[in-house]
Amino acid sequence: MPTSHGDFQAHVYxxxxxxxxxxxxxxxxxxxxxxxxxxxxxxxxxxxxRSLRCDCGAQLDHAMAAIAAEGRxxxxxxxxxxxxxxxxGHKIRAYALQEHGLDTVEANxxxxxxxxxxxYDAAAAILADLGLSGVRLLTNNPDKCEGLARCGIExxxxxxxxxxARPENLRYLHTKRSKLGHSLTxxx
Numbered sequence: 001m002p003t004s005h006g007d008f009q010a011h012v013y014x015x016x017x018x019x020x021x022x023x024x025x026x027x028x029x030x031x032x033x034x035x036x037x038x039x040x041x042x043x044x045x046x047x048x049x050r051s052l053r054c055d056c057g058a059q060l061d062h063a064m065a066a067i068a069a070e071g072r073x074x075x076x077x078x079x080x081x082x083x084x085x086x087x088x089g090h091k092i093r094a095y096a097l098q099e100h101g102l103d104t105v106e107a108n109x110x111x112x113x114x115x116x117x118x119x120y121d122a123a124a125a126i127l128a129d130l131g132l133s134g135v136r137l138l139t140n141n142p143d144k145c146e147g148l149a150r151c152g153i154e155x156x157x158x159x160x161x162x163x164x165a166r167p168e169n170l171r172y173l174h175t176k177r178s179k180l181g182h183s184l185t186x187x188x
Contacts, residue, residue, distance in 0.1 A: 027070075053095065084116040123148065140183045
């Protein structure tokens with residue numbers, strides 16, 4: 001699959017429940033050392049519509065560029081992870097609640113939803129199918145590292161993805177750092 005970051009080999013995986021995930025692989029990832037891997041949660045608003053409220057689209061671009069720079073790695077695009085697993089409808093309602101002063105965590109709670117409903121078993125199974133037992137994970141989220149480790153994938157290194165803050169996502173990034181434990185440099 002040719003992209004603006006180079007050619008990737010695309011593999012589609014169907015998980016239980018019918019969700020279709022895609023693994024975009026560049027180069028030989030089975031040989032040591034462990035490759036760069038991004039487990040990217042589906043984000044229609046950020047990845048496709050380029051919403052400025054989040055940093056998802058910019059993280060996706062950064063991850064693909066980092067993998068291309070090394071000439072090898074895996075980008076997993078995990079469907080069903082929209083809005084940390086709450087779905088597009090609830091996410092758009094959360095956006096509306098954020099317009100009235102709630103942060104992203106509070107907006108989920110106000111809807112009676114979990115703060116983060118994602119699981120990483122499907123991502124771990126895909127990585128194992130690709131022949132990987134250890135990865136260098138492109139993420140700021142310690143829960144992704146722990147989730148993969150619980151499923152048998154060793155995260156030998158967490159590689160941060162720092163995206164510059166904008167006025168539209170400053171509060172979102174602060175909430176990710178302060179309430180969700182993401183490793184982010186404080187934005188002013």
